[in-house]
Amino acid sequence: MAIFDPVERESTPSIIAGKLRTAIGRGQIPAGSQLGETELAKELGVSRGPLREAMQRLTQEGLLISIRNRGLFVITMTEEEVRDMYVARTAVERAASELILQKNAQDVAGQLLRIVKSMKKAADKGDVDAMSEADMEYHSTLVAAAESPRLSRMHNTLLTETRMCLTALERRYPNPHARVEEHQAIADALAAGDQDLVGRLLITHMEDALERLTGGGHAAAATA
CATH class of the missing domain: 1.20.120.530 (GntR ligand-binding domain-like)
Known part of the structure; x- marks a missing residue:
């Protein structure tokens, strides 16, 4: 019986989250901006599944905020x-x-x-x-x-x-x-x-x- 799982490279959602995190930090995605899944998936060349997981990570980190019936937005810091x-x-x-x-x-x-x-x-x-x-x-x-x-x-x-x-x-x-x-x-x-x-x-x-x-x-x- 194997004790360890195979070592994996950085996951696609993790890579996407890193790219989004950097873009937010550099102001390429400005504070208060709404993130559109379709546009981002196309620009990043990824499917919506890993993109959604990446955005969920950033939401948990507090960099994105989910507004009901509107979508995900970059935080605006008070x-x-x-x-x-x-x-x-x-x-x-x-x-x-x-x-x-x-x-x-x-x-x-x-x-x-x-x-x-x-x-x-x-x-x-x-x-x-x-x-x-x-x-x-x-x-x-x-x-x-x-x-x-x-x-x-x-x-x-x-x-x-x-x-x-x-x-x-x-x-x-x-x-x-x-x-x-x-x-x-x-x-x-x-x-x-x-x-x-x-x-x-x-x-x-x-x-x-x-x-x-x-x-x-x-x-x-x-x-x-």
Whole structure:
């Protein structure tokens, strides 16, 4: 009697969900948009079965909302939801950093510092898109390095919501090098093995981003 099932590659619904998640995060499918099954299935070259399963996953993650008799829509984040998202991100990233500090902090810090260099190059050029990509890579690398599947699953959804905020956030950083310095400081503290400092810097980093997003009082500024 076999003990294990055969190892399978990533399922089609999982791949579709990833594509939709990325498109939502990048604003290619804007907040508040309705998702049409027929159009999406045709564009993705898939049948409706795996597409529906993928959209159900995103509904469970909270990125899509089902409105009775109308269909599925991309969420529009309110100011309160943006605040809650940053609370969750802070908790996940602090937990990840604590795990990293127990094993391979120097290696992870080196990876993060290489990403910081990419951020600095993008900041020097004023390349907003490259800055955003490097920013997302930095935080996803941090959490992935903790090697906790549950933290990574939670963080993937939170980063998609963060991407929905980034366009608005970019406009609120008059000096893009300030973002570089914040990420540099976190990586340096990780390299030094200073758990308390890493935690404080992550909290400050998240609070700063949140303040820039919501300080103007525009509740839905994060839907960009």
